[in-house]
Amino acid sequence: MENLQIFWRGLSRKCPQCGQGKIFESWIQVQDVCAICRLPLASREGDTWAFMYISTAFITGLFVLAMLWILPNNLWMGRILIAATALGFFFLTWPFRKGAAIAFDYFVELRMEKKVGLKFRE
Ligand SMILES: [Zn+2]
Incomplete structure (x- = not known):
């Protein structure tokens, strides 16, 4: 739970x-630390690339399936529409995917502290 x-x-x-605190200070800019509990946030960004890469690849796969499934009447309009939709979707979902990736990094850190006894923070 x-x-x-x-x-x-x-x-x-x-x-x-x-x-309580926000992860982002703007749409895609991660805060250095949580304003409430001082948990380091920006330093976790380096650990989120795999999650971001995989989630981006997954979404790209969905768009490829959509392109194979839907046959537009006008090919160029279909291409423009799919490109604009994909770029918009990547941008709009970015902070939610990045937030989940930072939470996953925090989760792994907690697990490592509990199981292996590694300390990542003072
Ligand atoms: Zn916090």
Whole structure:
């Protein structure tokens, strides 16, 4: 239950630790630390590339399937429409995917501290 809460907080663009502070200071700019609990956030961005890459590849796959399924009457209009929709979708879902990735990084950190005894913070 607590694990789901961590992911839900990330998807909602809230701090995965306290659920109160915001992860982002603008649409895509990650805060350095949570304003409420001081959890480091920006330093986690380097650990989110795999999640972002996989989620982007997944969405691209959905768009490829849509292109194979839907045959537009005008090919050029279909191409423009699919490109604009895809770019808009990537941009609009970015902070939610990034928030989930940061929450996942926090989740892994908690698990490592619990199981292996590694300490990532003082
Ligand atoms: Zn917080």
